[in-house]
Amino acid sequence: MSVTANTAVLNRLQPLGFARVAHAHLNPTPAELVEAAVCRGEGTLTDTGALMADTGRFTGRSPKDRFIVRDVITQDSVWWGDINIPFAADQFDQLHQKMVAYLEDKELYVREAYAGAHPASQLKLRVVNELAWHNLFCHNLFLRPEAGVDTSWLADFSIICAPGFEADPAVDGTRQSNFAVINFSKKLLLIGGTAYAGEMKKGIFGVLNFLLPHAQDTLPMHCSANIGSHGDAAIFFGLSGTGKTTLSTDPNRHLVGDDEHGWLPGQGGIFNFEGGCYAKVIDLLEEKEPEIWQAIRFGAIVENTRFVPGTRTVDYANKSVTENTRTAYPITYIPNIAVPSVGPVPTHIFFLTADATGVLPPISRLDKSHAMYHFLSGYTAKVAGTEMGIVEPQATFSACFGAVFLPLHPTRYAEMLGQKMDEHAVNVWLVNTGWTGGGYGTGRRMRLSHTRTLITAALTGQLDGVKFRPHPVFGVEVPGAVPGVPTDLLDPRRTWAVKTAYDQAANALANKFVANFEKYAAAASPEILAGAPMAVSEPVVA
Structure with missing residues (x-):
């Protein structure tokens, strides 16, 4: 229902600092939002009926402009640094007041939704948007209340998103005119100066990554998830562009979600944070x-x-x-989804990495030590477009395959994963969706059909009786044969024309792993450290 400004709408917005509202729409339908977006020049319709919209200057997230307010709640718990940049509470208040003053005369779109499909972990949301298509984005990506549910709640967290409002860095404490600032005390996320809609969903992901480990001993995960016909759940970790959405959207399995999940304690299982x-x-x-x-x-x-x-x-x-x-x-x-978006304890975990060096096998099995080490390392390649300035794959390490979304120290999440592995029988696999036969520019990208075949083989037990051998540098277990996949592809060294070049690349990548892990080594257990790769000085013999 779309409602123009009245007492009910203002009552919802007063806790967010609004003393008045010129014109606001409360929980408008997708049809109303599409119509508004087209009429306001925010987008156009495609021949399939979808709304095409541009995000302007920012076509990806801007991690260097993401801040967290440092206060009594966050001071001693947040992992401060280049990822979680501290922001002063008084400057947040100033920025908040300026944003509200900017929006009070604008036509606004207010959305009430949830994050978290499991009732025990739901976060009630209220979103205030300057753009109609952004409100449609929130309708699509967050969980939608059922018809008839009273949403006049006091929100657990709120978002104010105003792309047209730009900060003054000299006055407001931001790095540049765009910003995303989380305040856990005020339960509020401010986004301005950017129309990239992903900042809203990832902002709430960051909020859950802070709240759930504290409140419920629930492991938040940057992963997709699906369920097989026998009730077996699988989760897929990976950064944007590594194939989480593609590989979890399987016509033979029920999709739980494509990006963000929680793993409850005990036998609670997994649940989707989102509705889209x-x-x-x-x-x-x-x-x-x-x-x-x-x-x-x-x-x-x-x-x-x-x-x-x-x-x-x-x-x-x-x-x-x-x-x-x-x-x-x-x-x-999506036709084949799990309803509701929850699942049992997973039996398979896949770490997806777009290895730009062409060193890692297309699939390998990890024991607990290697699983925790690779989870904490989070090696992949940032692919073009997912962040501003990335135009070709760049090797990177992102703790837990999502460091930029982790307010707590990464070892907290790695320890929680290790605990889950102790409690449950789960197979962990490292899957390279990146390059083979050489690195980026020399080799070729893994075929999606081969990756799907490898994952299906793992899920259906086809690898249970296969002989594995340890990789000579990384120690992960490599299968000797997989039905439907060329045998030479399984051993990455065999795909390289110059074997000594592979050996050098493998050693170089191993050294990068070790160098990256130095910042965690002091806090890592001997069991985690046992999963580290071993670079060798002599060429590897096949």
């Missing part, structure tokens, strides 16, 4: 990803895409704006 999917669509093809293709219809959003000239057909190969083109749609647009 935010998938990359660069080079999207119907024959390769039919579920995502068919989900891009009325109510869905496509970001920073372009039309085939003279048509309203999206050209998914067009990278003229960014490689980080995306679609946002409700999870109900």
